[in-house]
Amino acid sequence: MPKYSERVHALILLRQWVKQELPPEEDPSWGQATPLTRELVIGSLRHKGMLDAVIDHLSARPPAGDFRPVLWIGLLQILLLDGIATHAAVFETLEAAQKLKIPKAQIGYANGLLRNVIRSRGELDAWLAAQPPAVRFSHPEILVNRWTETWDAKTAISICEWNQQRAATFARLTHRGRGRAIPPDLTPHPAFENFYQLPRGLSPLDLPGFEEGHWYIQDPSTSLAPALLDVQPGETVLDACAAPGGKTAILAEALDHRRDTLTALDTHPRRLERLRENMIRLQFPEVQILCGESSSLPAESFDAILLDVPCSNSGVLQRRPDARWRFSRRSLKIIVRVQREILDQGATRTRPGGRLVYSTCSIEPEETTRQIAQWLTANPDWFLTREHLLLPGEKQSDGAYAALLQKNSTQTTPNQV
Numbered sequence: 001m002p003k004y005s006e007r008v009h010a011l012i013l014l015r016q017w018v019k020q021e022l023p024p025e026e027d028p029s030w031g032q033a034t035p036l037t038r039e040l041v042i043g044s045l046r047h048k049g050m051l052d053a054v055i056d057h058l059s060a061r062p063p064a065g066d067f068r069p070v071l072w073i074g075l076l077q078i079l080l081l082d083g084i085a086t087h088a089a090v091f092e093t094l095e096a097a098q099k100l101k102i103p104k105a106q107i108g109y110a111n112g113l114l115r116n117v118i119r120s121r122g123e124l125d126a127w128l129a130a131q132p133p134a135v136r137f138s139h140p141e142i143l144v145n146r147w148t149e150t151w152d153a154k155t156a157i158s159i160c161e162w163n164q165q166r167a168a169t170f171a172r173l174t175h176r177g178r179g180r181a182i183p184p185d186l187t188p189h190p191a192f193e194n195f196y197q198l199p200r201g202l203s204p205l206d207l208p209g210f211e212e213g214h215w216y217i218q219d220p221s222t223s224l225a226p227a228l229l230d231v232q233p234g235e236t237v238l239d240a241c242a243a244p245g246g247k248t249a250i251l252a253e254a255l256d257h258r259r260d261t262l263t264a265l266d267t268h269p270r271r272l273e274r275l276r277e278n279m280i281r282l283q284f285p286e287v288q289i290l291c292g293e294s295s296s297l298p299a300e301s302f303d304a305i306l307l308d309v310p311c312s313n314s315g316v317l318q319r320r321p322d323a324r325w326r327f328s329r330r331s332l333k334i335i336v337r338v339q340r341e342i343l344d345q346g347a348t349r350t351r352p353g354g355r356l357v358y359s360t361c362s363i364e365p366e367e368t369t370r371q372i373a374q375w376l377t378a379n380p381d382w383f384l385t386r387e388h389l390l391l392p393g394e395k396q397s398d399g400a401y402a403a404l405l406q407k408n409s410t411q412t413t414p415n416q417v
Helices: 006-020 035-046 048-058 068-079 086-099 104-119 121-129 141-150 153-163 220-229 246-254 269-281 321-326 329-348 369-378
Strands: 170-173 195-197 215-217 237-239 262-266 288-291 302-308 350-360 382-390 400-407
Touching (some): 048 068, 220 246, 220 302, 237 246, 329 350, 329 369
Parallel strands (some): 262 288, 302 350
Antiparallel strands (some): 170 195
C-alpha cells in the first residue's frame, strides 16, 4: 500500500465506506492506519449524524455524499477533538482533499464552511443543544424511537450516551496466564472476572505473555453466552458461528483440552484464518475447525451448541459505530430470517436432552426475546431454561443477549415456556 498522510488515508477509507458501507476495519489498509487516522475515521462515523446536521444547517444546497467525508473530518477536528488547533485542522484537511484531486470548487466550499463554523461556534453550539436526541447523540431516528418504545426515553438516551464514548479495550486473562502477576497499569473490570481494561496507547502485543496465549482481546459481554452454555469436559460441543474465536477459546478452556470434543464452524474462510491463528496462539490444537454451515454436519451430533448468530449489531454500536447507519426495517427482517434458519439448523444437530445457547450482540426484540419466544412456539420439543439481556453500558460493557434452550430427551414433553 502506498504511504499516505494520515488525513488522506482517513478520507480514502471514509469515501470507500460511503460507496460500499463495509466496516473500515475490513479494508486491507486498516492495519497500517495510524492512531490519528483511526480516530478520524471512527470519530466521523460515530458522530456522522451530528456532523451531517451541521453541514445541512449551514449549507444552502446539501453537498454530495462522496464529498461529505472532507467536511466530516474537518468538523470533527474543530468541534470534538482536543489538541488540534483549528487553523491546522482546516489547512491539513483541505491539503488532504487537494492530494485526492477533489475539485477546487468543492475545496473552496469546504474552506468557507469550516471557517464559518470557527467564527460562529457559540451560535452553533446553542443550535445543536436544541436539536432532538437523534441529532445530539448522532443516532438514526429509527433506533432512538425503537429504544424509547421498547424501554423508555431515559434508557434510550443512556444507550446513546454510552455509544458515543470511545470504546475501551479489554483483555481476558486465560487459564494459562492465571496465577501470574498482573501489570499494574491494567484495571480489573468491575463486573466480569478475569477481564482487564488496557490503558490507552498500550498495544495488546505488549502485554506480558500475550504471544504465549495468556491474554485474549474481547469485550466482557462475549463471556455471557459461553457461561450460559456451561460445557463440561467430555461433552461434544459445537461453536457454530465461531470466528474470530473469543467464545471458542472460553469453551475450549472449559473442556480442558479434551481432543475431538469441540468443533468450531464458520462460513467465512477469511475469518476462519483469524480463528486458526488465535487457536494456535492460545494453544488449543485440539479444536476442530471447519468451514461451512451446520447443515453439513450429522444430525443430533452434539451435547451442547453455541449459536452466536449474525445480527444488526445494535448492542455494540460503541465499538461498531458504522453499523448504526446500516440499520433499517428491511435489513432487520432479512437478518431475523437468517437467524431463524441458523437456529433451526442448530436444533437438528442437538442430541435429545442436549442444550443450545442462542446468542446475539443485538438488543432488538425481534432478534432476541421475541425471536426465541416465536421459535419455541413452533418447536414444542424445546424449552427455555434461562435468558439474559444486557443493555449497552449496563455493566460497563457492550450489549448482548443469550438464551439457554433445552431439548426434551424424549421430544414429546410439552413446551414448558
